[in-house]
Amino acid sequence: MRVAVTHLSSCLPDSVVTNADLMAEFPDWDMARMAERTGVHSRHIADPNQTSADLGLTAARRVLTEAVLTADHIDAIVVCSQTHDYVMPGNSALLHGALGMRDDTMAFDLTLACSGFVYGLAVIRGLIMAGTISRALFVTGDTYSRLIAADDRSVRCLFGDGASAVIVEASDAGLGIGPQAFGTSGRHFDRFVVWSGGCRVGRPPWAAPSSRVTGDVPEDRATIAMDGMGVLSFFGSTVPTAIRSLLGANGLVVNDIDRFVFHQASLLALQSLQRALRIPDDRMVIDMADTGNLVSASLPVVLQREIDRGAICAGQRILLAGFGVGLSWGVTLVDVGR
Helix, strand or coil: CCEEEEEEEEECCCCEEEHHHHHHHCCCCCHHHHHHHHCCCEEECCCCCCCHHHHHHHHHHHHHHHCCCCHHHCCEEEEECCCCCCCCCCHHHHHHHHHCCCCCCEEEEECCCCCHHHHHHHHHHHHHHCCCCCEEEEEEEECHHHHCCCCCHHHHCCECCEEEEEEEEECCCCEEEEEEEEEECHHHHHHEECCCCCCCCCCCCCCCCCCCCCCCCCCCCCCCEECHHHHHHHHHHHHHHHHHHHHHHCCCCHHHCCEEEECCCCHHHHHHHHHHHCCCHHHECCCCCCCCECHHHHHHHHHHHHHHCCCCCCCCEEEEEEEECCCEEEEEEEEECC
């Protein structure tokens, strides 16, 4: 059985924050240097009353319209996000209700970030191949701007908000989900973490993030604490190894892949992976200048953009790789059908 992503859509907030905007707010920030490292010149930022569920709902409605489907045609809705509207329930229940889905529709959440799209495809593919469901709506989306201290240059310059929605079903068309490989290094979880807000380190829900997290003693544990160089170094060695292993296990080499579509982490990270794997420029996808790092929505958004511009077409073989919070990573081969 060939299980494929047959339709893709997305939703980016209307509000855009440019590097010039950030420099006007913080004149001492060297935004030219930051752009060289991140590859980001502007990013979409959710309005104060706009959540990841709101963005995901818009993306979901768009993809259903594009696929000429209604909510009744969906057997499962899976949502991947780390910025849920509430502590409970997850956003999958919210979208299930907002879309008016059948009561017998499976709905659940994945609390993953940048690797979540690849993980979600694996879970949904398994459910379809097992005969549990026939068609799934997979929504990914995050509003990391809610978790970023206003004066934290390292993350504020990098991340944007957005959501994506895709249809996954048995089909000869679309992006066929092939062999996959996954990994986790939980002992390194603290290299990318928000300490408070859970049950171990609680925080009143009305308390907004205010100051930067620094060193071993966070001033405000409700914002992202990221060891940027530690994360970059870890994935710089882990991801190429995982990719080479997956390719080798399937009798392939780098030159057999038409397009490498990685999570758009940062320009520095993507260039490092490209060098490590010796990927030709015309096969490496780098497309985050006007979106920033979109976390769980990064891969599907860049895939949709590649398809829209005609860079992905029938007969190609693609490799997807997501990596981030956990620390976790996932790699999958994709064949492009009609």
